[in-house]
Amino acid sequence: MRLTARLAAAALAAGVGAAHAQEAYPSRTITLVVPFSAGGATDTVARITAENMSKALGSQIVVENVTGAGGTLASARVAKSDPDGYTLLIHHIGISTAPALYRKLSFDTKTAFAPIGLVSDAPMTIIARPDFPADTLEQLVAKVKANGTKITYGNAGLGAASHLCGTLLFSTIGTQVTPVPYKGNGPVMTDLIGKQIDMTCDQTTNTTGPIQGKQVKAYAVTALKRVEQLPELPTADEAGIKGFQMSAWHGIYAPAGTPDAVVKRLSEALQTALAEPALQERFGKIITTAASKQDATPEALKAKLLSEIDRWDPVIKAAGQFAD
Ligand code: ASP
Numbered sequence: 001m002r003l004t005a006r007l008a009a010a011a012l013a014a015g016v017g018a019a020h021a022q023e024a025y026p027s028r029t030i031t032l033v034v035p036f037s038a039g040g041a042t043d044t045v046a047r048i049t050a051e052n053m054s055k056a057l058g059s060q061i062v063v064e065n066v067t068g069a070g071g072t073l074a075s076a077r078v079a080k081s082d083p084d085g086y087t088l089l090i091h092h093i094g095i096s097t098a099p100a101l102y103r104k105l106s107f108d109t110k111t112a113f114a115p116i117g118l119v120s121d122a123p124m125t126i127i128a129r130p131d132f133p134a135d136t137l138e139q140l141v142a143k144v145k146a147n148g149t150k151i152t153y154g155n156a157g158l159g160a161a162s163h164l165c166g167t168l169l170f171s172t173i174g175t176q177v178t179p180v181p182y183k184g185n186g187p188v189m190t191d192l193i194g195k196q197i198d199m200t201c202d203q204t205t206n207t208t209g210p211i212q213g214k215q216v217k218a219y220a221v222t223a224l225k226r227v228e229q230l231p232e233l234p235t236a237d238e239a240g241i242k243g244f245q246m247s248a249w250h251g252i253y254a255p256a257g258t259p260d261a262v263v264k265r266l267s268e269a270l271q272t273a274l275a276e277p278a279l280q281e282r283f284g285k286i287i288t289t290a291a292s293k294q295d296a297t298p299e300a301l302k303a304k305l306l307s308e309i310d311r312w313d314p315v316i317k318a319a320g321q322f323a324d
Contacts, residue, residue, distance in 0.1 A: 025085055025261070025262050025265060026057055026058075026059035026085060026086070026265075027059070028059065028086065029059065029060045029061070029062055029086075030057070030059060030060070030061045030062070030085065030086050030087075030088060031061075031062055031063075031064050031086065031087050031088070032046055032050050032061050032062070032063050032064070032088050032089075032090055032252070033064050033066050033074045033077060033078050033087065033088065033089050033090070034046045034063055034064065034065045034066070034074065034090055035065075035066060035067065035070075035071030035072075035073070035074030035075065035089070035090075035091055035094075036065065036067055036071060036156050036157075036160065036183060036184030036185065036186075037065055037067050037182070037183045037184030037186050037187060038065050038184070038186055039184070039185075039186025039187070039189070039190075040156065040184035040185035040186040040187075040188075040189075040202075040206055041092075041122065041161070041185055041202060041203040041205035041206040041248070042090060042091070042092055042184070042250065043063070043065065043184065043186065044205050044206065044286065045090065045119060045120050045205060045250050045283075045288060046063050046090045047063055048279060048282050048283065049090070049119055049120075049252075049270070049273055049274070049279070050062070050063055052272075052273030052274075052276050052278075052279045053266075053269045053270060053272075053273040055273070056268075056269035056270075056272040056273050057265070057266075057269045061088075065184075067183035067184060068157070068183060069102070069157065069158070069323070070094060070098065070101070070102075070156070070157035070158040070159035070160050070163065070323070071091055071092075071094045071095065071098070071156075071157065071159060071160065072098050072102055072105060072159070074089060074091070075089060075091060075095060075098065075105075075107065075109070075112075076105070076106050076107055078113070078253065078254075078255055079106075079107035079112035079113065079255055079256075080106075080107070080255070081255050082255070083114070083254065083255040083256065083257035083258040083259075084258070084262070085254060085258055085259070085262035085263075085265075085266060087254075087255065088116065088252055088253065088254050088266070089113070089252070089253045089254075090119065090250055090251070090252050090253075091250065091251065091253065092160075092161055092248045092249060092250045092251075093161055093164065093248045093249055093308065094159040094160050094161060094163075094164070095109060095251070095253075095305065096109070096305055096308035096309045096311075096312055097159045097164060097308075097312045097316060098159050099309055099313070100309075100312055100313045100316040100317060101158055101159045101316055101323055102158075102159070102323050103323070109305070109309065110305075110306065110309065111256060112255070112256055113253035113254065113255065113256055113305075114253065114254040114255065114256050114257070114258040114263050114298065115251060115252075115253055115298045115301035115302045115305060116251070116252040116253060116254055116263060116266045116267050116270055116298060116301065117251065117252060117266075117267045117270045117271070117291065117295065117296035117297050117298060117300065117301050118249060118250070118251050118291035118295040118296055118297075118300055118301050118304060119249075119250040119251055119252055119270065119274070119290070119291055119296070120205075120249065120250045120283065120288050120289060120290055120291060121247050121248070121249045121250075121288070121289045121291070122203040122204050122205045122247060122248055122286075122287060122288040122289065123203070123204055123221050123222050123223035123227065123246070123247045123248075123287065124161065124162075124165045124201050124202060124203055124204070124221070124222040124246050124247065124248065125201065125202065125203075125204055125207045125211065125218055125219075125220065125221050125222070125230075125233070126140070126165075126169065126199070126201045126218070126219045126220045126222070126236065127192065127199065127200060127201070127202070127207055127210075127211065127216045127217060127218045127219065128140065128192070128198055128199040128200075128216065128217045128219070129192050129193070129195045129196075129197065129198055129199070129216065129217070130193065130195065130214070130215060130216055130217060131195060132198060132199065132217050134217075134219075135217070136219065136239065137219040137220045137234070137236065137239035137240055137241065138239065138240050140199070140219050141173050141240070141241075144170075144173065144175055144177060144199075145173065145174075145175050148175055148176060148177065149176055149177060149178045150178070151177040151178065151198050151199065152177070152178050152179075152180050152197040152198045152199075153166050153170075153177045153178065153179050153180065153197070153198065153199055153200060154180045154182060154185075154188035154191060154192060154197045154199070154200040155179055155180070155181055155182070155188065155200065156181070156182055156183065156184050156185045156188060156202075157181050157182070157183065158181070158323045159323075160184075160185075161202070161203060161246075161248035162185055162188065162200055162201055162202045163179070163181075164246070164312075165201035165202070165222065165246050166179065166200070166201055167319050168244070168246060168315075169201060169241070169244070171319060172241055172244060173241070177198075177199075180197050185200070185202045185203075185206050186206075188200050188202065189202070189206060189207070189210060189216075192210075192216055193210060193215045193216060201222070203248045203288070204221070204227065204229075204230075204286060204287035204288065205286045205287070205288045206286075208229060208230065208285070208286045208287050209286070211230060211233070212229075212230070218230070218233055219233075219234075219239065220233065220234055220235060220236040220238075220239045220241070220244075221233050221234075221235055221236070222235075222236050222244060222245055222246045222247070223235055223245065223247065224237060224245055226238075227287050229284075229285070229287050230287070249304065251301040251304065251305065252266070252270060252301075253301075254266065263298055267296065267297055267298055270296045271293050271296045271297075274290040274291055274292075274293075274296050275290075275293065
């Protein structure tokens with residue numbers, strides 16, 4: 001029997017309620033499941049946040065990468081875990097697009113999770129291999145239109161932020177390219193720098209370093225305002241794709257049924273972690289905004305999740321891309 005189970009049993013035997021036994025939470029290592037491979041945007045946000053949350057909780061949070069099917073394998077794994085606060089999920093905008101994209105999800109996204117809080121938000125950047133023969137977004141769009149499916153576009157799987165950004169981009173410019181799915185944007189970046197693929201669109205969390213280091217060509221940021229850390233980079237709107245805007249938000253979830261006291265403890269630890277100046281500095285360098293205290297709450301994440309499911313549903317149905 002595990003120590004916590006033994007303590008709970010002892011507490012019950014002594015006539016102390018389960019609520020008292022729960023006061024010990026957390027008493028062992030917590031696993032934070034990341035739906036994409038190491039070295040990508042979600043992994044980076046997860047590791048920085050986990051480090052600071054561990055301090056706030058006084059218990060270690062370890063990151064586990066469970067990749068595949070655009071992040072839905074990780075979501076399913078956490079949805080079916082024991083609701084005891086020891087298995088959590090960090091996921092981005094893709095959690096809200098999966099219900100429309102995947103015909104056979106084994107869980108109901110709206111009810112399978114106990115939201116803990118929003119974590120971060122980051123814009124995307126449209127980038128290409130370092131020798132791609134285009135220097136501006138206008139030239140890139142012309143090349144893509146002229147070459148169509150000869151252009152390879154790396155993404156982190158159906159429903160990943162990089163996939164959604166590409167879907168919006170190519171439907172806006174009215175062309176199709178060849179998608180190359182990976183298990184995360186860590187390996188997409190490796191292959192882009194290595195000139196194995198032509199282009200991608202990914203969060204600044206993952207792309208700021210390679211753009212600053214000139215390891216890739218950058219064309220635009222998908223925010224409506226330029227970002228301070230990459231002042232030369234135009235917005236997609238300025239560079240010719242009017243109104244094009246997208247950012248990727250992350251949230252942390254526990255399985256539905258997790259006791260309220262545990263959800264509260266985790267949410268408070270998240271708020272403490274995100275308010276740390278050291279975390280904000282690390283996030284700032286990779287153009288990633290930490291959620292405010294009000295947003296790092298179960299209520300704010302729940303509202304965001306439900307409104308994003310409703311926002312993306314018609315967009316995805318119109319694009320007609322589905323997976324089983
Ligand atoms: N955030 C990336 C994407 O959705 C995946 C990753 O973090 O590896 O494209």
